[in-house]
Amino acid sequence: MELRRLRVPQGAAFERAMQLYSISFPPHEQREPASQADCMGLEEYHFELVYDGPTWAGIILYWETDAFLYIEHFCMFPELRGKNYGRRALDCLAKKGKTMILEIDPPEDAISIRRKGFYLRSGFVPTPFPHVHPPYHAGNDGHTLVVMSHPKALTEDVYRAFYVYLKDHVMKGCGTLPCCPTI
Numbered sequence: 001m002e003l004r005r006l007r008v009p010q011g012a013a014f015e016r017a018m019q020l021y022s023i024s025f026p027p028h029e030q031r032e033p034a035s036q037a038d039c040m041g042l043e044e045y046h047f048e049l050v051y052d053g054p055t056w057a058g059i060i061l062y063w064e065t066d067a068f069l070y071i072e073h074f075c076m077f078p079e080l081r082g083k084n085y086g087r088r089a090l091d092c093l094a095k096k097g098k099t100m101i102l103e104i105d106p107p108e109d110a111i112s113i114r115r116k117g118f119y120l121r122s123g124f125v126p127t128p129f130p131h132v133h134p135p136y137h138a139g140n141d142g143h144t145l146v147v148m149s150h151p152k153a154l155t156e157d158v159y160r161a162f163y164v165y166l167k168d169h170v171m172k173g174c175g176t177l178p179c180c181p182t183i
Contacts, residue, residue, distance in 0.1 A: 001088045003048040003060065009037035017049060017059050024075035028140050035136075050076070050089045057085035060093065063170055068149075068162065069093060071102040072170065090122050094150065100124070101154070101162055103133060103145035116146070124148040129159045134171040 006014055021030065031039070039045045044065065050058045058076035062069050071093075076085050093100060104119065105112040116126075127149060132142040147159065154162065 001085075001092045002051045003046075003089070003092055004051055006047045006049060007040060009033075009040050013049060016056075017047070020059060020075060020077060021061075021073060023078070025073060028136065028143065029073075029133075031136060050085065050092075052085060052088070055080075057083075058089065060089055062093070063165075064096075064098070065165060067158070068099040068101050069096060070162065070166065070170065071100060074102065086118065087122050090150070094123075099152075099154070099158070100150040101147060102149075103131065103147055106144060106146055116148075119148050122150070124150045125153045127154045127159055129154075129156065131163070134167055136171070 006017065008014070018033075018036070036047075040047050044063050046060075046062050046064060048060045048062070049056060050060055056077070057080050059073070060071060061073040062071045074086070074089075076089075090100070102119070102124070104115055107113045107116040125148060127147045129147065131145050131147045133145050134142050147154070147162070
């Protein structure tokens with residue numbers, strides 16, 4: 001398993017990755033194209049293609065800080081789901097030795113329950129803290145999600161630090177100004 005970083009928002013690989021992104025997440029959970037392009041220029045933002053040998057299995061888009069990795073978006077190509085690529089990609093990312101943090105929809109239907117089960121089997125644990133993800137688009141409200149972390153649950157202090165980073169850095173300006181600060 002290998003993660004291959006894309007650094008520019010152009011080319012056939014980027015276009016195919018964005019097609020996967022657009023079918024894998026509802027519009028209110030997606031960055032606008034200009035925002036995605038801005039973020040790709042940041043060192044802490046990783047737009048990674050997931051490969052298993054010659055097989056391109058999916059994408060994992062994450063932010064790396066000194067303390068944790070925040071997985072903002074993660075998906076496999078639909079025809080490759082259920083073949084252990086996702087688990088192996090997370091194992092590859094875990095080798096960085098940092099706490100991994102991600103968000104999932106509350107487990108209320110078959111798909112969200114199955115997704116939570118996948119992350120539990122992958123070593124993630126839910127946090128007990130109520131969490132509302134800030135909106136990506138003007139006119140939208142934030143949406144309630146469940147925060148999960150690996151390899152252990154977040155303390156309240158670490159959760160607060162994550163939320164400040166999410167709100168003030170990852171989502172800076174979303175919905176009103178271009179997302180992501182420029183460097």
